[in-house]
Amino acid sequence: MQAVNEIDGLAGIADRFDAILCDVWGVVHNGRRAFAGSVRALQNFRKQGGRVILITNAPVPRQQVERYFEPFGVPRDAYDSLVSSGDTTRAWLAERQGSKVLAIGIDEGWERDRRLYDGLDLDFVTDPEGADFIVAMGLRDGFNDRPESYQSELEGYFRLGLPMVVPNPDLQVRVGERLHWCGGILGKIYASLGGDVILTGKPHPPIYQRARELLSEFAALPPAGRILAIGDGPATDIRGANQENMPSLYVGTGLHEHDGDFIRSVRLLLSREGVMADYAMPELDW
Numbered sequence: 001m002q003a004v005n006e007i008d009g010l011a012g013i014a015d016r017f018d019a020i021l022c023d024v025w026g027v028v029h030n031g032r033r034a035f036a037g038s039v040r041a042l043q044n045f046r047k048q049g050g051r052v053i054l055i056t057n058a059p060v061p062r063q064q065v066e067r068y069f070e071p072f073g074v075p076r077d078a079y080d081s082l083v084s085s086g087d088t089t090r091a092w093l094a095e096r097q098g099s100k101v102l103a104i105g106i107d108e109g110w111e112r113d114r115r116l117y118d119g120l121d122l123d124f125v126t127d128p129e130g131a132d133f134i135v136a137m138g139l140r141d142g143f144n145d146r147p148e149s150y151q152s153e154l155e156g157y158f159r160l161g162l163p164m165v166v167p168n169p170d171l172q173v174r175v176g177e178r179l180h181w182c183g184g185i186l187g188k189i190y191a192s193l194g195g196d197v198i199l200t201g202k203p204h205p206p207i208y209q210r211a212r213e214l215l216s217e218f219a220a221l222p223p224a225g226r227i228l229a230i231g232d233g234p235a236t237d238i239r240g241a242n243q244e245n246m247p248s249l250y251v252g253t254g255l256h257e258h259d260g261d262f263i264r265s266v267r268l269l270l271s272r273e274g275v276m277a278d279y280a281m282p283e284l285d286w
Contacts, residue, residue: 004250004270004277006263010041011286013279017247018222020045021211022079023202023231024056024065027251027284031175034073035253037285042078044286051218053211054082055229057201057236059137059167059183061086064115081214085201086116088210089167092200093135097121102131102162104140104186116167128156133163133198136187142180147189154190163196169204170236184236202233203240230284234273242275250277251284 007013020042025031028038042052058065062082069076093099093116100123116137125131134157139145157164166187172179187197200206215221229248231237241248250266266280 004263004267004280006266007249007279007281009281009286010045010249010284013228013249014045014048014050016226017050017228018226019051019053019215019228021053021055021208021227021229021241021246023233023237024054024082025058025170025173026232026253027230028054028074028078029068029072030253031173031180032072034069035283036073037283038251038253039073039075039078041284041286043075046077046080051215052079053214054079055202055207055211056082057085057168057170057182057184057207059086059089059201060084060115061090061118080218083207083210083214085167085169085207088200088206089165090116090120091206092165092198093117093120093122096132099123099132100125100130102126102128102134102157104134104136104138104183128160128162131160131162133165135165135167136183136190137167138183139181139186142182143175143178145181147181147185150186151189154186154195155193158190158193158195163198164190165198167201169199169201170233202231202236203243205243208240208244234270234275238270238275238277239273241277247278248276249279249281249284251281253283 046052056065062084065084098121102125166183168182169184170182171184172181191197212221224245227246229241229246232251238248238250262282270277
């Protein structure tokens with residue numbers, strides 16, 4: 001099992017860090033409301049002089065992520081800046097203006113998804129044989145569709161040799177009390193077929209590079225060992241921290257369900273994923 005240490009609050013380790021990279025969905029809010037303890041922890045860390053960059057796999061630009069904060073109860077003084085997987089995906093798409101794009105979910109989610117493409121010169125097509133690549137925002141119905149039902153469709157795209165861009169590498173998120181499938185599950189299936197999958201969100205380098213750039217706008221960039229990554233996703237938040245040589249704090253408010261022994265179940269969960277967290281809490285608090 002991983003030698004992760006359970007802590008009572010962020011206050012006990014806050015002086016070890018100059019900055020925090022904090023996940024949003026599952027840590028700061030659950031898609032319906034903010035977690036009061038998480039907000040308090042981030043506010044207090046900033047009051048002590050620390051910097052907080054929110055780092056999210058939301059497949060939309062940061063401005064759209066922030067639009068949900070006020071109704072959810074996330075105050076502006078809980079963070080310094082924010083980077084989304086939508087931002088880093090837009091940067092990738094901007095280098096491929098004029099491309100023909102097959103977007104999975106575009107019909108059902110266009111009003112939601114179109115913000116990813118605002119201002120970009122892209123030609124959306126419905127015939128895969130005329131596409132340059134796929135953008136997989138997610139399942140067409142993230143609550144009720146089953147990922148395996150997309151297998152045949154994805155096999156057809158693979159035979160055409162189409163690369164797949166996945167703006168949200170998460171497999172699932174919790175929306176209120178329900179689990180919602182994300183684009184990452186389609187990327188996982190496509191990769192298992194041998195398809196070329198492009199991921200710019202956590203745990204991949206582009207989003208961490210952007211987070212470091214944002215930190216550098218406030219002061220000298222701290223060394224990796226002085227930046228704490230906080231998240232609820234072993235395969236995204238914790239793996240990303242491991243790959244970036246950052247200490248990490250795992251919180252159980254997102255996807256995690258334990259058997260009554262929180263720290264034991266966390267260690268088993270992390271071990272199954274092949275990642276290591278330095279600290280763990282059932283929920284983030286000061």
